[in-house]
Amino acid sequence: MSKRCSYSLRKRLFWRLLAVQSVVLILVMIVLISVGKISEFRSTEGTIEILRQAVFRQPTGELSLRETEDLRQLRKDAPDLWYAVRDMQGHVLTEGRIPEEYATIGNTLDHVGQAKFGLNLGDHDRPAALMKWVATDWGQVQFLTGTDGPNSSTFILLKLSLVLAKIVIPIVAVMALGALIATPLVVRRSLVGIDQAALQADTIDIDQRGGRLSETDTPEEIAPLVHAVNRALGRLDEGYERQERFLTDAAHELRTPIAILNTRIGSLPHSSIKTDLLEDAARLAVLTEQMLDLQRLKQGKVQFTKVDLGQLARKVIIEMAPLAFAAGYTVQFDVDGAGEIEGDPLALQRALMNILQNAINHGGRKGIISLTAGCHWIEVNDEGPGIPTDMRDRIFEPFFKRHHDGRGAGLGLNLVRDILRMHGGEVTIDNRSPGAVCRLSFPPDKTAGVHTPPRLATA
Template identity: 35%
Template sequence: MKYLRNLSITQRISVTLIGTLLTVAIASGLLTLTNFLQWDLSGYVMDGRIDSTIVAAVSRTSGGRLVLKSTAELEALKREAPGLWFIVRDQSGDQVSMGQVSAPCASIVATLPRLFSGDVTDISEHDNLSCKFKTMRTHLGEAQIVYGGGPLMPIWKGAGIAVLQYLEAPFFLPLLLVNIVAIPVVVALALRRLKDVVQLARYVDINRQGLRLPEEGLPREIAPLVRAFNAALERLDAGRAQQDRFIANAAHELRTPVAIIRARLDALESGPLKVKLEQDVERLGELTDALLDLQALKSTIPRMEPLNLVALVSETLADLAPVVLAAGHDVEFVCGTERLEVSGDAASLKRVIVNLVQNAIKHGGDAITLTVTVRTEAAHVLMEFADTGPGIPPAWRDQMFESFSRYTRHGSGAGLGLSIVREIAVMHGGRATYFEPPTHGTGIRVSLPRIEAGKDFSIQNVNV
C-alpha cells in the first residue's frame, strides 16, 4: 500500500488491473489443474521430454529408411532410465526401436497402425503409467511413437506442466503482455482531459479573475472535484471584487478629508509642526491617488493598439528629465534601434515609466544615475530600469511587487508603485521582474510581447 501511494493515477490503475489479470491467470491454471487431476495427486506420469529426445535421435538414410543414431540427450535419458524402450514408425510402416517392450503394451504395439494417441496403465500398477503412444508431425513426416519404461514424474507436476504449455503460455501469457502495454495507454487516454485541467490550474492566481477549469470531457469521478474547485474560484473572485470595491470607495472618501486638511494647514503659521503635517498629508494624498489608480487599472478596459515603444519611452523620459535633474540625479536612455513595436495601451505604459522613474528618485539615494534600456529578447521587448542606488535586500525581492510592500517602514511612498507596474505588465501579457544590474543598485525589467512591424493587429480576449 505504501508503494501505491507514490504512484500516479495511471500507474495505480495499471498496476491494479495487471495484478488482477495475473491473479485470474494463476487461479484459472490451478482450477484447470485440479480438474485434470480430479483432486487425485497420487501416481506418476512419463516425463514429457521423452518425445522430443526420441524423435531427435531418429533420422533417415539416403535410401529413405529409418535409422536410430546416438545423441547425447538419448544417452543421458538411457542412463536415467535403464528400462526405457520405444518404437518409432512412419506412414510406410518402416520403424526403428530400442529396448524390450513391456508386457502391458505388447498388444498396443501390435495394433499401432490403427491407433492415434493414448496412455496405457497396467491394472496391477494403476498408479504408474506403463506406456504412452501418439501420432505427431516430425522432421520424418507424420510418425507414430510409442514408449515406456522412461523416467517418471508425479502426476501433479506433469499436469502442471501441461497446464502451463496448453493454457497459460498460449493464452494468458500473451494476454498479460498485451495488457501490460495496453492498460497504461487506455488509462492515459481516459485521463488526458485531466492533464489539460492540471496544466490550466497552474495559471490560477489571485490576479487572474474569471479563470475556470474546464469541466467537459472529464471522468465522472473527477468532475465533482473540478466543479467544487471552480465554485471556490467563484467565491474568491466575489471576495476579491468586494475587497476592490471597498478600497475604491475608501480612496474616494479619503479625498475630501485630505483636501480639507490641506486647506486648514494652509491657514496655520509656518513651523516644524506644520512641515511635518504637510509631509504626512502629502503621503496620505499619494496613497489615495495610488489606490484609485490601481482600481482604475482593474476596472477599465485598456485601449490596445500597436505602439513604437522606443518612441514612447524616449518621449516620456524627456518629459521627466527636468524632475530627475532637479532632484540631483542623472538619467540616460540606451537603445540600439529606432523602432520596436508592441501591442499596448499608451497611457498605461507611460504610467509604468513614470512609476519606475519616481521609484528610483525616491529610493535610490543621493545623486544616482538611472539607466533606461529598451532591447529585444526572443519574442519580447524589454524595458530595463537600473539605478546606482543602494539596491534591494535579497530577502525582499520576492515580495517587492506586492501591494503596500516596503522593505523599510520609514521610507516614503505608499508601497503601490511597483504593484501598479506589475498589474500593467500582466494586463499586456507580459511580466515585471527584478534583475541584478551590472553595477550595484536596483534593476527592474518589464517584458512585453513584441509584434512585427507592418503586420495586421487585432485584439482577442483570451482566458489563460
C-alpha cells in the same frame, strides 16, 4: 504533514490488472482441478505405481499380483477399479469392467511409451484413462487404467510445478504483454479530458478571471473533482471582486478626508512637526491614488491620446516640488528637449509622481533632485546613497520595500513598471555618482504602445 509522492497511474493500473488476472486464472485452475477437468492432477499415476509394486511373473511366465496393503486399500477406496496389464510376450492380466473403448487396444500401442485418453475439457463421451509402459526387472510391462489412486505429496508438487510451467506462466505472460500494450492506450484515451483541463488550468490567472475547467471527455470518477475546482474558482472570483470593490470604494472615500487633512495641516505655523505631517499626508494621498490606479488599469479604463512629456513633467513637478522642498531638497528642472508620445495621461502622471516620491523617500533628505526629459524619455536623479546591487532586480516586485520599517506599501515602482509595459516602454534604475537615476523610456514609434491593461499584482 508529510508530502505524498506522485505515482504513475499507468503503472499502477498495469500491475493491479495483472494481479487480478493472475488471481482469476489461478482460481479457474483450482476449480478445474477440483472437478477433475485437468488431467495432470488425475491420480491414475498412483494406481499404476501400486500395480507396478504388486505385479510379478509366475514361473510359467504368466503375470500375477501380490496382495499388497496398498492394493487392498485401493480396492477398498475404488470399488470400480479396472486395469489391464500386459507384457511384450502377450501375457495379459485384467480386473474390473474395462470400458469398451479400451478393451480392444491390445498391442496397437506397443510402440507408444505413454498415452492419455479422454482428457479433453468438455469430453463427456469417453472415460479418462492412462496407458504407460514401465520397465521392470523382467522386462517392459504395459499398464492401462482409468481408476484414480493415491499420489504422494512429492508427486502432487511435481504436477503442480508442471501445470504452472506449462499453463499458468505462459498465460500470465501473454496477459502481461496484453496489459502492457493496452493499459497506456486506455489510460491515454480515458484521460484526454484531464489533459485539456490541465492546459486550461495553466491559463487561469488573477487578472484573467472567469476561467473554468472543461468537463468535456472527463471520466465520471474525475468529474466530481473538476466540479469542485470550478466551484472553488467561482468563489475566488466572487471574493476578488468584493475585494476590488472594497479597495476602490475605500480609496474614493479617503480622498475627501485627506484633502481636509492637507488643508488643516497647511494652516499650521511652520515647524518640523508640520513638515513631517505634510510628508505623511502626501504619502497617504499617493497610496490612495495608487489603489485607484491599480483598479483603473486592471479594469482596462485607459485612454491613449497625444501626451506632451514636457507638459506632463511640469504638471508633476509643480505638484511635488513643495513636498521635496519641505524634505530638504533642491529641485532642478529641464524639459526643453521633451517630445510627444501616445499614451494615457493619468497613468503616465501617476508613474512620474511615484518616481519622484521614491526619490524624496530615499534621496537622503539633502542635495538636488533633478528632472530632465528628452524626445522619448524622462529621468529623475537624486544625490542619495543609491540602490544596493542585490536589490536592483527586486525593487519592481509588488510590496517589496528596501527597509522593513520603511514607509509606503511597496506598490509604487511595481505600478510604474506595469504602466510603462502598457505603453511598450521600460523603466530602469541605476546608480550614478552621486545618487541614483530612474529612467522612463518610451518606444520611438508612437504606435508601439500596447493598448491593453497590464497583468497587475494585487494584495
